[in-house]
Amino acid sequence: xxxxxxxxxxxxxxxxxxxxxxxxxxxxxxxxxxxxxxxxxxxxxxxxxxxxxxxxxxxxxxxxxxxxxxxxxxxxxxxxxxxxxxxxxxxxxxxxxxxxxxxxxxxxxxxxxxxxxxxxxxxxxxxxxxxxxxxxxxxxxxxxxxxxxxxxxxxxxxxxxxxxxxxxxxxxxxxxxxxxxxxxxxxxxxxxxxxxxxxxxxxxxxxxxxxxxxxxxxxxxxxxxxxxxxxxxxxxxxxxxxxxxxxxxxxxxxxxxxxxxxxxxxxxxxxxxxxxxxxxxxxxxxxxxxxxxxxxxxxxxxxxxxxxxxxxxxxxxxxxxxxxxxxxxxxxxxxxxxxxxxxxxxxxxxxxxxxxxxxxxxxxxxxxxxxxxxxxxxxxxxxxxxxxxxxxxx
Amino acid sequence: xxxxxxxxxxxxxxxxxxxxxxxxxxxxxxxxxxxxxxxxxxxxxxxxxxxxxxxxxxxxxxxxxxxxxxxxxxxxxxxxxxxxxxxxxxxxxxxxxxxxxxxxxxxxxxxxxxxxxxxxxxxxxxxxxxxxxxxxxxxxxxxxxxxxxxxxxxxxxxxxxxxxxxxxxxxxxxxxxxxxxxxxxxxxxxxxxxxxxxxxxxxxxxxxxxxxxxxxxxxxxxxxxxxxxxxxxxxxxxxxxxxxxxxxxxxxxxxxxxxxxxxxxxxx
Numbered sequence: 110x111x112x113x114x115x116x117x118x119x120x121x122x123x124x125x126x127x128x129x130x131x132x133x134x135x136x137x138x139x140x141x142x143x144x145x146x147x148x149x150x151x152x153x154x155x156x157x158x159x160x161x162x163x164x165x166x167x168x169x170x171x172x173x174x175x176x177x178x179x180x181x182x183x184x185x186x187x188x189x190x191x192x193x194x195x196x197x198x199x200x201x202x203x204x205x206x207x208x209x210x211x212x213x214x215x216x217x218x219x220x221x222x223x224x225x226x227x228x229x230x231x232x233x234x235x236x237x238x239x240x241x242x243x244x245x246x247x248x249x250x251x252x253x254x255x256x257x258x259x260x261x262x263x264x265x266x267x268x269x270x271x272x273x274x275x276x277x278x279x280x281x282x283x284x285x286x287x288x289x290x291x292x293x294x295x296x297x298x299x300x301x302x303x304x305x306x307x308x309x310x311x312x313x314x315x316x317x318x319x320x321x322x323x324x325x326x327x328x329x330x331x332x333x334x335x336x337x338x339x340x341x342x343x344x345x346x347x348x349x350x351x352x353x354x355x356x357x358x359x360x361x362x363x364x365x366x367x368x369x370x371x372x373x374x375x376x377x378x379x380x381x382x383x384x385x386x387x388x389x390x391x392x393x394x395x396x397x398x399x400x401x402x403x404x405x406x407x408x409x410x411x412x413x414x415x416x417x418x419x420x421x422x423x424x425x426x427x428x429x430x431x432x433x434x435x436x437x438x439x440x441x442x443x444x445x446x447x448x449x450x451x452x453x454x455x456x457x458x459x460x461x462x463x464x465x466x467x468x469x470x471x472x473x474x475x476x477x478x479x480x481x482x483x484x485x486x487x488x489x490x491x492x493x494x495x496x497x498x499x500x501x502x503x
Numbered sequence: 504x505x506x507x508x509x510x511x512x513x514x515x516x517x518x519x520x521x522x523x524x525x526x527x528x529x530x531x532x533x534x535x536x537x538x539x540x541x542x543x544x545x546x547x548x549x550x551x552x553x554x555x556x557x558x559x560x561x562x563x564x565x566x567x568x569x570x571x572x573x574x575x576x577x578x579x580x581x582x583x584x585x586x587x588x589x590x591x592x593x594x595x596x597x598x599x600x601x602x603x604x605x606x607x608x609x610x611x612x613x614x615x616x617x618x619x620x621x622x623x624x625x626x627x628x629x630x631x632x633x634x635x636x637x638x639x640x641x642x643x644x645x646x647x648x649x650x651x652x653x654x655x656x657x658x659x660x661x662x663x664x665x666x667x668x669x670x671x672x673x674x675x676x677x678x679x680x681x682x683x684x685x686x687x688x689x690x691x692x693x694x695x696x697x698x699x700x701x702x703x704x705x706x707x708x709x710x711x712x713x714x715x716x717x718x719x720x721x722x723x724x725x726x727x728x729x730x731x732x733x734x735x736x737x738x739x740x741x742x743x744x745x746x747x748x749x750x751x752x753x754x755x756x757x758x759x760x761x762x763x764x765x766x767x768x769x770x771x
Contacts, residue, residue, distance in 0.1 A: 289626040296614035304609040320514040324703040364623020371649040378647030439757040478751045479735045490741035
């Protein structure tokens, strides 16, 4: 390899003597230092972490290749499972409340990773992929009947799990059902529950107190309940979610003797709370049929601004930016074209079913099932079909 | 039947001034209605805290004749005093709100009282439908659903926001009502003293980001209006459309003709 040139020495060699100011000749002088010449292309190549999807160069080094690099999947294979074999302590997470379960594991990981602990999830259902969610252990809570309301038995099962695992911290969901279990357990143990924790920072748990005005913080206590939507779910490597023995528990004294779901009038449910909405717009003119369809579907009625302006539905039934922002699981739109303000109102809706005559309406684009037809013609057909199916069901 | 109502001092969410607590007022409303309908009902309203608080008069104005106030010092734990007092009167029913508006507001008081009285408890009560040797209560669930629960007495029933609205306090009754002071021990609350209180400040949180290779794609996923699955039927016959709608609703379990019996007043 060629040696590196020394430009200063070359210039000094071309200096012509004499005269008041320095003059340089044109003679070419070859100089060499003892250092080898740089190869910028090779240096750049060595510092390149990834080329696709975007070029990343780490000139200072020390950057791990990101997921999504071209060569990474081939060399790494399956994502590496993080195993905590000998944890310093356990963090028990009481699952069973849906989406918040993963957020609780995210919060539990914050506590566990700060001190070398392991996250153990106690669940009465086994459908979830707890390894991916970030749980180290899985403790099945057996003996609980799924789908029945029995908080006393549930609290007894959780107490047995706490007695068998002896966790340093127990996390409950601050949902109507989960918060109930948490308080029953705390009252039975005679310990304080730090309820509705919104943040965990620097080893302190923070919740809101005094009507939400104050932030109350304390070193992470033993029993805490986690507010919904407060923590991000675990995004890193999967954990092993090894099954451990679930505890047996004694049946407790029964204060609650019987519980059953009650039928409710769908129209008495507030629009923001309703789970199944039948919404009518300008394409609907037969409002008696609309009401009949709502009764047959068991859906709460709503409408666009236009129909509320015209007085077909009361103002508190208006869906949209100037009405109610709804959170239904299913939104059934009849004859609604989908003004931007209306689409804002249904932003958090699960599934949208729409019937509209205009193929290019915004609502048709938004819908999961879109039917380009006249709502006035579809309504009687659907009423007939529902009445017929109901008769055969009875 | 002895009915005890546990009342706390509320905090107005906008002005921060003391007021009657909304959920406790709902519990008192139910108790006053029970006192009218249930034979030999005996109402006993209890507050643990400062007897001189002016907002306590709002409860008296609702129709209470007498409010028993356990004089517990500011910052002390009210639960031991409440438990001792309730153990003396042995109520069959304890009504209260799910949680206090002011102070810690952890919602533990009904549970601790139930534990001390060895009473049964159902959370989030919206109403009482039947009361005899046992109680049948209506429990409010999320999304407007209701559940009917039968439970043994004695029972502690914490009320939810779905309970009927409380009546407005009347000024003359508020003046006429008697506040009866009871001396009570003030057990200092060590846990709350260990807690640090600052003003709540909403902080930005980094929640789960949408997966996507480039920043542009992630930005698009965050900001763009959601598009549907895009199953489109163009100009079907009404019967085809109805069948497709029916199948879709049944497939995603929004329609269950057996379970969802519409009620008689469904059609207005």
